[in-house]
Amino acid sequence: MHDHAILAGKRILLVIAGGIAAYKSLELIRRLRERGASVRAILTKAGAQFVTPLSVQALTEGTVYQDLWSLTDESEMGHIRLSREADLVVVAPATANLLARMAAGMADDLAATALLATDKPVLVAPAMNVRMWLHPATQANMALLAARGVTRVGPNDGDMACGEFGPGRMAEPMEIVDAIAAHFAAQSVPKPLAGKRALVTSGPTHEPIDPVRYIANRSSGKQGHAIAAALAALGAEVTLVAGPTRLPDPPGCAVTHIESAREMLTACMAALPTDIAVFAAAVADWRVKGLSERKLKKDGNAPPALELTENPDILATIAGSGALRPALVVGFAAETGDVVEYARAKRARKGCDWIVANDVSPGTTTFGGDDNAVHLIRADGVEDWPRMGKDAVASRLADTIAAHFGATHFQGKTP
Numbered sequence: 001m002h003d004h005a006i007l008a009g010k011r012i013l014l015v016i017a018g019g020i021a022a023y024k025s026l027e028l029i030r031r032l033r034e035r036g037a038s039v040r041a042i043l044t045k046a047g048a049q050f051v052t053p054l055s056v057q058a059l060t061e062g063t064v065y066q067d068l069w070s071l072t073d074e075s076e077m078g079h080i081r082l083s084r085e086a087d088l089v090v091v092a093p094a095t096a097n098l099l100a101r102m103a104a105g106m107a108d109d110l111a112a113t114a115l116l117a118t119d120k121p122v123l124v125a126p127a128m129n130v131r132m133w134l135h136p137a138t139q140a141n142m143a144l145l146a147a148r149g150v151t152r153v154g155p156n157d158g159d160m161a162c163g164e165f166g167p168g169r170m171a172e173p174m175e176i177v178d179a180i181a182a183h184f185a186a187q188s189v190p191k192p193l194a195g196k197r198a199l200v201t202s203g204p205t206h207e208p209i210d211p212v213r214y215i216a217n218r219s220s221g222k223q224g225h226a227i228a229a230a231l232a233a234l235g236a237e238v239t240l241v242a243g244p245t246r247l248p249d250p251p252g253c254a255v256t257h258i259e260s261a262r263e264m265l266t267a268c269m270a271a272l273p274t275d276i277a278v279f280a281a282a283v284a285d286w287r288v289k290g291l292s293e294r295k296l297k298k299d300g301n302a303p304p305a306l307e308l309t310e311n312p313d314i315l316a317t318i319a320g321s322g323a324l325r326p327a328l329v330v331g332f333a334a335e336t337g338d339v340v341e342y343a344r345a346k347r348a349r350k351g352c353d354w355i356v357a358n359d360v361s362p363g364t365t366t367f368g369g370d371d372n373a374v375h376l377i378r379a380d381g382v383e384d385w386p387r388m389g390k391d392a393v394a395s396r397l398a399d400t401i402a403a404h405f406g407a408t409h410f411q412g413k414t415p
């Protein structure tokens, strides 16, 4: 539970869309106001089918904004002012329809227009039928919004008004209050990497054999994506070059999606110059020489012999890129024994400043798992970090990078 004292004096613009969960938004208004926040509300036409404007008005003690074309609303407060005079815009319930309109950038009612016009952070609390939530269209819309920095609370698993069970229930009012408090708490965290640019690689690469087949590896991208998010959270302007993963784009990062190692190198070069570069991707060492333009066929003869050729080493190339070299280059080393010794040698060979080394021996579950136990190898020694979540590794690495750059208002751990 976050400290709710942070909500005092905060201005919330609450958008109530049309879902049965809208009744919970009345409770949300009360809980926010109890904690000293002020709430202005926009009620969509569908929202007004579930809660009355009078209830919203009574609880907010202010006008309920409903109509883009209402002269009264517009003369009192234009939609631009409405969307700007807030510290945070909260959409609860966020219906599949409103999420789709947000993702498409539509401005076909007051709610969508205010969400398009706002320059303030947006938090959504989705609420819908489980199939609607799990539908690829909704998931794609949500991923797109997340990539644009929209944050989300819920939905929760549970019984639904429609009789089905699964994810789709709107988060409870106190969970939304907590997410709002967390948002403001995160905002007050110092941004020691503000003004710094960072490049991060993540995920596996796919090396094509023919138009339908490829060589891949088991990298999930969890560690690299978490590092990109952690650097962005400290204020860095992050470009993430990501191989094929199942992960959503991390919030606050510009993401370039690539498949092969050669595409990754091109995307990385395009992202330079940066101050920081972290190479967490599991880049395939080899690709197929003489890539077949047509699908290889079983034609009764012996199986085709795949001849391999070496891929460019992206880390070594960028670490050796002279004037374009980022000030801090961090590589990864995944070893299955003598981890630190091999990593030390790798640091020298690749020309990087630091190596984050981990043990990927069978049974360690580092590949694809949620935890990681790493060693940080620098010129002046080795730190052994305890086993922790990949998110925790990422934020500790981001803190260590911030400390390295000696930001004056840095308040995190010492390296």
Ligand code: C5P
Residues within 6 Å of the ligand: 201, 261, 279, 280, 281, 282, 283, 284, 285, 311, 312, 313, 314, 315, 316, 330, 331, 332, 333, 334
């Ligand atoms: O040589 P090895 O694959 O063990 O090196 C691992 C480190 O080098 C990682 O940081 C990885 O992202 C990077 N690497 C790269 N390009 C390659 C191979 C590895 O950037 N072709």
